[in-house]
Amino acid sequence: KAGVTQTPRYLIKTRGQQVTLSCSPISGHRSVSWYQQTPGQGLQFLFEYFSETQRNKGNFPGRFSGRQFSNSRSEMNVSTLELGDSALYLCASSWLLGTGKHSGELFFGEGSRLTVL
């Protein structure tokens, strides 16, 4: 079974631009979560999607947005990039129990490393 795939792996942008990152979850996983990882703030939860709906959101400004498609693939977008947005963006998928509850285990992709100049 293929793992979580994130594209692109590396990208460089300049301040003010926008970026879109893509995540393909493991087949059968319907929950997709996004995290931002920086040396200063560590791993910060961005948002989680299930069945094309955002169920939880972290404490990030509105410049950070996401969506999920009917095939569970997800994208996140950051508009008006700032230097502080430079980070490793990690996507994780998980399967859900019959009740809709989270199985607990997250399967991570290798991440998209964004550098903002």
Added chain:
Amino acid sequence: SQQGEEDPQALSIQEGENATMNCSYKTSINNLQWYRQNSGRGLVHLILIRSNEREKHSGRLRVTLDTSKKSSSLLITASRAADTASYFCATAPRDGGYQKVTFGTGTKLQVIP
């Protein structure tokens, strides 16, 4: 904001020794997990312990959970150079939003051959 904090922040040991990392968290949890991250890569799930469990083993890993103290520990026995990585604890909250898994600050482990 971080849900958990790990201690120590960094740990350096000789191959063959045991490594112990501790995690403290703030709110009531549904479960607690430990993950490993090799430099600049994605995280790999190691073990999950539920709030009603006190100890769990998986290979060379032993995890304990004390919900009264809101703390957990990860023990890696007979460490190997390949165990060199950062280790994170993560918690899923008990009351709703259990899919919002939040991570601790991490412990950087170096195993010297």
